[in-house]
Amino acid sequence: MAKPYNVRWGFMATGWIVESFTKDMLIDSSVRGASDISHTITAVASSTSIERAEKFITDNSIPRPCTAYGSYEALVADPNIDIIYIATPHSHHFQNTMLALEAGKNVLCEKAFTVNAAQARILVETARRKGLFLMEAVWTRYFPLSVQIREAVKKGEIGEALRVTADTSVGSLDPEKAWGTTHRMVNMDLAGGVLLDLGIYSLTWVFQILYHTQPPSSRQGPSSIKSQIAHYPLTGADESTTILLEFPRSVPSGSHKAHAIATTNFRLTANPDGKWSAGPSVRIQGTKGEIQVFGFPFHPDSFKVIPRAVNGEPEQQIREVVGEFPGEGKGMYWEADEAARCVRDGKLESESMPWEESLVIMEVMDEVRRQGGLKYPEEIESAEYPVKLGGRRDEHLHGKGSE
DSSP states (O other), X not given: OOOOEEEEEEEEOOSHXXXXXXXXHTSOGGGGTOTTEEEEEEEEEOSSOHXXXXXXXXXXXXXXXXXXXXXXXXXXXXXXXXXXXXXXXXXXXXXXXXXHHHTTOEEEEESSOOSSHHHHHXXXXXXXXXXXXXXXXXXXGGSHHHHHHHHHHHTTTTSSEEEEEXXXXXXXXXXXXXXXXXXXXXXXXXXXXXXXXXXXXXXXXHHHHHTTTSOGGGOOOOSEEXXXXXXXXXXXXXXXXXXXXXXXXXXXXXXXXXXXXXXXXXXXXXXXXXXXXXXXXXXXXXXXXXXXXXXXXXXXOEEEEEEOOOTTSOOOOOXXXXXXXXXXXXXXXXXXXXXXXXXXXXXXXXXXSOHHHHHHHHHHHHHHHHHHTOOOOHHHHOOOSSXXXXXXXXXXXXXXXXX
């Protein structure tokens, strides 16, 4: 048996999401059937201090040797790194990813990819010019459950998929008291608000069903975008965003138009009793039935395929699939495996999260923000590089229920 291809990782930031990523990365990849690749965490960087990076390595039991850095510049200069995982606030993604790309490093960058589409285009152009791998880390796409659902839709198991509804609402009962004005969820200097942080998961389900399932050569983005935003009174960030999209082609045949509703809110929760009594967070409705997805949209844990009852035909059974997370992982290792294989194979982008799709989704979010009058500080929106940004670059501490 061939020796697994080992990929050496550098972590940019030391927040909560990086801890989750680390725990998944340290699970033996063969447990999930990924015996062709393996992962090594080579270095960790904190923009605050080398001591913080060192503490992260120790606290998370990362095998030595693993180098601690007190700056991102030192991290990207390390010759022993194959790919950098960027988990800073999305306000800093463009500057941080450009830093890594310019240093010749492959990049897996957390969602939202950037603050706006202009920044995302520059990242893609830079990666293409330098021949480097670049991927937006939308981990949900790589869950086996997500893959199975996409395949069921493409095969026409629910007929022609005409509508998708997805709600990613996970928040605080009293955000004014819990978050005030400085928490990353509401801080405009960190591109705070629900759209870029949580709403992107609602859009992920819309796009992986009504866009990604189309043949790559004929994919068409939404022909109509309508939205409403409610602003958080203390800072102006969006606390509630609702998006209505029309796609020119349904799937799989493209015989009709299709609609989608993507919602997110940080005062509400889609799972009020913690038992999903309120119903599924995602519904994919077709002419012959529907697929209901349970668990928050960023972490689906099961789904049901419910056939449509037709008079005179034998009743069909509901098909239910419960997800497994080998090694008691959270599910982040699947996107890490994909990135590792792409680096091994010399690919610049992933077929499951291609550059073009990231750009289309960013364009939709740009239009939603335009319609809702949501604009971040000029330095955050800037597509110039380098620009020194303020804010706490190491924070990516998602609230309960988020990644």
